[in-house]
Amino acid sequence: MSSAIQFDPVRLPEEAEALRVEVRAFIAEEVAAGTFELGQPGRAFNLAFSRKVAQKGWIGMTWPKEYGGQERSFLERYVVNEEFLIAGAPTRVHFTADRQSGPVILKYAPEEIKRKIIPRIIAGECTFSIGMSEPNSGSDLFAASTKAERTNEGWRINGQKLWTSTAHQADYMIGLFRTSPPTSDNRRHGLTQFLVDMKADGISTRPVYFPDGSHDFNEVIFDNTLIPDDHVLGEIDGAWKQATAELAYERSGPERFLETIQVLIALIELIGPEPDSRAAEGLGRLMAQMFTMRRMSISVAGMLSAGKEPVLEASLVKDLGTIWEQKLPALARDLAAGLPFDRVGRAEFQKTLEHAIRIAPKLTIQGGTTEVLRGIIARGLGLR
Amino acid sequence: MSELSDLIADTSERIFHDLGDPQSVINSGDGGWRPPLWSAIEEAGLSRAMVPEALGGVGIPLAVAFDILRIAGRHAVALPLAETVLAGWLLGRGGISAPDGMIAVAPTQRHSRLSIDDRGRITGRCDAVPFAGEVSHFAVLAQNGDAGCHVALLSADEVAVDAGHSIAGDDLGTVICEATEPLAAAKVDGLTQDSLMQFGAVARAMQMAGALEALLDMSVQYAQERVAFGRPISKYQAVQHNLARMAGEVAAAVAIATSAAYALEQGSELDEAVLIEAASAKIRVGEAAGEGAAIAHQVHGAIGYTMEHPLHRFAQRLWAWRDDFGGEVEWAERLGRVYASKGGLGMWPTVTAA
Numbered sequence A: 001m002s003s004a005i006q007f008d009p010v011r012l013p014e015e016a017e018a019l020r021v022e023v024r025a026f027i028a029e030e031v032a033a034g035t036f037e038l039g040q041p042g043r044a045f046n047l048a049f050s051r052k053v054a055q056k057g058w059i060g061m062t063w064p065k066e067y068g069g070q071e072r073s074f075l076e077r078y079v080v081n082e083e084f085l086i087a088g089a090p091t092r093v094h095f096t097a098d099r100q101s102g103p104v105i106l107k108y109a110p111e112e113i114k115r116k117i118i119p120r121i122i123a124g125e126c127t128f129s130i131g132m133s134e135p136n137s138g139s140d141l142f143a144a145s146t147k148a149e150r151t152n153e154g155w156r157i158n159g160q161k162l163w164t165s166t167a168h169q170a171d172y173m174i175g176l177f178r179t180s181p182p183t184s185d186n187r188r189h190g191l192t193q194f195l196v197d198m199k200a201d202g203i204s205t206r207p208v209y210f211p212d213g214s215h216d217f218n219e220v221i222f223d224n225t226l227i228p229d230d231h232v233l234g235e236i237d238g239a240w241k242q243a244t245a246e247l248a249y250e251r252s253g254p255e256r257f258l259e260t261i262q263v264l265i266a267l268i269e270l271i272g273p274e275p276d277s278r279a280a281e282g283l284g285r286l287m288a289q290m291f292t293m294r295r296m297s298i299s300v301a302g303m304l305s306a307g308k309e310p311v312l313e314a315s316l317v318k319d320l321g322t323i324w325e326q327k328l329p330a331l332a333r334d335l336a337a338g339l340p341f342d343r344v345g346r347a348e349f350q351k352t353l354e355h356a357i358r359i360a361p362k363l364t365i366q367g368g369t370t371e372v373l374r375g376i377i378a379r380g381l382g383l384r
Numbered sequence B: 001m002s003e004l005s006d007l008i009a010d011t012s013e014r015i016f017h018d019l020g021d022p023q024s025v026i027n028s029g030d031g032g033w034r035p036p037l038w039s040a041i042e043e044a045g046l047s048r049a050m051v052p053e054a055l056g057g058v059g060i061p062l063a064v065a066f067d068i069l070r071i072a073g074r075h076a077v078a079l080p081l082a083e084t085v086l087a088g089w090l091l092g093r094g095g096i097s098a099p100d101g102m103i104a105v106a107p108t109q110r111h112s113r114l115s116i117d118d119r120g121r122i123t124g125r126c127d128a129v130p131f132a133g134e135v136s137h138f139a140v141l142a143q144n145g146d147a148g149c150h151v152a153l154l155s156a157d158e159v160a161v162d163a164g165h166s167i168a169g170d171d172l173g174t175v176i177c178e179a180t181e182p183l184a185a186a187k188v189d190g191l192t193q194d195s196l197m198q199f200g201a202v203a204r205a206m207q208m209a210g211a212l213e214a215l216l217d218m219s220v221q222y223a224q225e226r227v228a229f230g231r232p233i234s235k236y237q238a239v240q241h242n243l244a245r246m247a248g249e250v251a252a253a254v255a256i257a258t259s260a261a262y263a264l265e266q267g268s269e270l271d272e273a274v275l276i277e278a279a280s281a282k283i284r285v286g287e288a289a290g291e292g293a294a295i296a297h298q299v300h301g302a303i304g305y306t307m308e309h310p311l312h313r314f315a316q317r318l319w320a321w322r323d324d325f326g327g328e329v330e331w332a333e334r335l336g337r338v339y340a341s342k343g344g345l346g347m348w349p350t351v352t353a354a
C-alpha cells in the first residue's frame, strides 16, 4: 500500500511555541532599533543582525554543546527559521552555514577543524558558500571537473566554480572537486568535498549579475590554490555517498515555499477586510495551499528530529513548495487586477509583486531543478 | 500510532479488501457484494466508530475513526459508511443512541436548511444528500430560529426522498421534511451547521486521501508493467514526471486530511483553528482529487477508460466526494474571508495559531 509516502500529523511542541514568542519579540525590537526593515525580501547580508541572533543562541542551535551549540530540537530551529523568513529578516551571513555547511563539518571534518570553525559559525561571524556547479556541470553534478591533486603540501586546486551564491562575502566554501576519474561502473566516483578558506592564495571571485543588476552569483577561479590535508570532508572520491541525508534537511525547510510570501501579505492588505467573492476565493485557495505545505514541511521536520531520513517526503515538499512560491506572484497579480486601482496599499503591493515576479524563475532552478527533483521522486516511487 | 489504531486499521483493511475489493465488485456485475460487506462493517463496529462510549460506543479516538474512512477510500467503498459514522457523532452530541443499520446525515450543503418548530416537528429541504434513498434513518441538524440547533433522528419512512445519483452512480437524493415528527431530538448548545459541515468535510477529505493513495499505487504499478516501444512506460521521463507530480498531490492530500482529523480530535469545532484545518483540507484535497484522477487516467491509457478496470471506481468517487459538504470554491471563499479579516500582518499569526 501507499505507506511508502508518510506524512503524519505533527504539531510543534510547547517549547517551540514558547520560543516563537521570544523570536517575535526579538524581531520587533530589532525593527524598532532600525537593524532592518520588516518584509524585505531576499535575506540581506547584515553582520550586526547575525551577531545579535548569535547572542540569542539561535545559530547552530541544534548542534552539540561541546562545540557551542544548544542541542535544541530541530522543531525549535524550524520556528526560528520560519519567523525570520516571514519577517524578511537579513540572515544571509549565517543562513547557509546554519542549514548546510555546519552539519557537514560536524559530520565529516577532523576534530581540530570542528573546534576552530563551528564556534565561529555559532557566533554569527562566519559565512559559507556552496561550490558545486561549474560551467559544464549543473544538474549533472558528477560532471564536475575542477581538480584537486594531492601534493606533498596538501591539495592543489585548479578550475572554476560558477553560480556560487555569496562567494564574494564568504569566509569559507564547501567545494566539490575531482580527485579521481570516474570508474567504468560508477560515474559518481571520484569527487571529494573540501573545506576551502576563501582567503587562500589563488582564489579569485568575479561577480555575475542577476537580471535586475543585483549581485549574489559569482564565478570562482582556482589557480593552484593550496588546501591543507585536514580540510578534506569525508571520504576521498566518495562524496556521492554523503549527499542523501543532508538533502532531506536542505529540501524541506520553510524557505522552500516562503520565498515570495511577502506578495501574499501585501495582497491581503490590498484586498482589505471585506473581499468580494472572487478575491475571497482566490485568497482562500492560496492560504489552503500554503497551510498544507507548512503542515507537510513540519511533518518532515518531525521525522528528521525523530532520526528518520525522509528523503522522498523532503523532495515532495520542495517540488510542491517551489512550484507554489513560483506561481504565487502570478496568481496574486491576477487577483489584484480585479480590485479597484486606487486601493490603499497598491503601490506597496506593486513593488513587492514586481520583485517577486523577477525572482520567480530562479526558484525552481536553485538547489536542483524541478526536473531533477522529479527524477529523484520517481526513483523514490520505484520507477527508475 | 497505538496498538488500538493498528488493530482497527488492520481490521478495516481486511474487511474492505476481502469483501469490497473494487475489481471483484466490478466483476460481480450486480450489487451482491453490498449486504456481506455492510454486515462485516457493522459486526466489526466500524460504522459506530464515532458513537460516544456513554451511548455504547467503544471509545475510538476521533483521529482513528477518521482513519477508517481513509482506508475505506483506498477501496472506494461505496456504502454509507462515512455517513453512518458521522451520524454516530452527530446523534451522540445530542445524547441520542444511533440505531443499527445505515444512517444518512443532513444537511450536507451549506445552503440547505432544516428547521424545528416549538412542537419539535422538522421542516425543510436538503439537496444532494448521499445515500438518501438507501438508508433506514437520518441523523439531522435542525435550527430553531435563533434559539440554537437541535440534533434529531428521523425514520426514513417519515420523510420524502427524491432519489437520484451522484456522478459516481451512488445514491444521492433530495430530502424533504414537512412537519416530520422525529424519533428523538435534543437541543445542543454550541453546535452549528458549520460543525456538521466541518466534520463532513474532513470525513470526505479522508476518503479522498485514501482513494488518491490507491490511485497512485495503481498507477505506479501499471507503469512498471505496461510495455511500449520495447520498454516499461515507467522508464519514460514524461511518465515519471507525471507520477512525481501526482505523488505530490497525494502527499498533500494525506498530510492535510490527517492533520485536520487530528485538529478535530484535539480541539472544539467552534475553534477558528479547526475551521482553518477543515476548510484547508476540503480545498486542498479537492484540488488534489482533480489532478490525481486526471494523471491516473493519463498513465493508464485506454485500459483505464473501461468499465472493467477499477480505476473509474476511484476517479468517479473523487469527483463526487469533492462536492459533498461544500466544494473547494465554497470553502475557499469562506477561508479567504477569515484571512482577509486578519489583515496582511495578522495572516501569519493566524496560521501558526492553528
Ligand SMILES: Cc1cc2nc3c(=O)[nH]c(=O)nc-3n(C[C@H](O)[C@H](O)[C@H](O)COP(=O)(O)OP(=O)(O)OC[C@H]3O[C@@H](n4cnc5c(N)ncnc54)[C@H](O)[C@@H]3O)c2cc1C
Pocket: A129, A130, A131, A132, A133, A134, A137, A138, A139, A140, A162, A163, A164, A165, A166, A362, A365, A366, A367, A368, A369, A370, A371, A372
Ligand atoms: C539563484 C541561484 C543560486 C545558485 N546558487 C548556487 C550555489 O550557491 N552554488 C552552486 O554550486 N550552484 C548554485 N546554483 C546553480 C544551480 O545549482 C544550478 O543552476 C542547477 O543545478 C541547474 O544547473 P544548470 O543551471 O547548469 O542547468 P542545466 O543542468 O544545464 O539544466 C538546464 C535545463 O535542462 C534540464 N535538465 C538537465 N538535465 C536534465 C535531465 N536529466 N532530465 C530532464 N531535464 C534535464 C534542467 O532541469 C533545466 O531545465 C544556483 C542557481 C541559481 C539559479
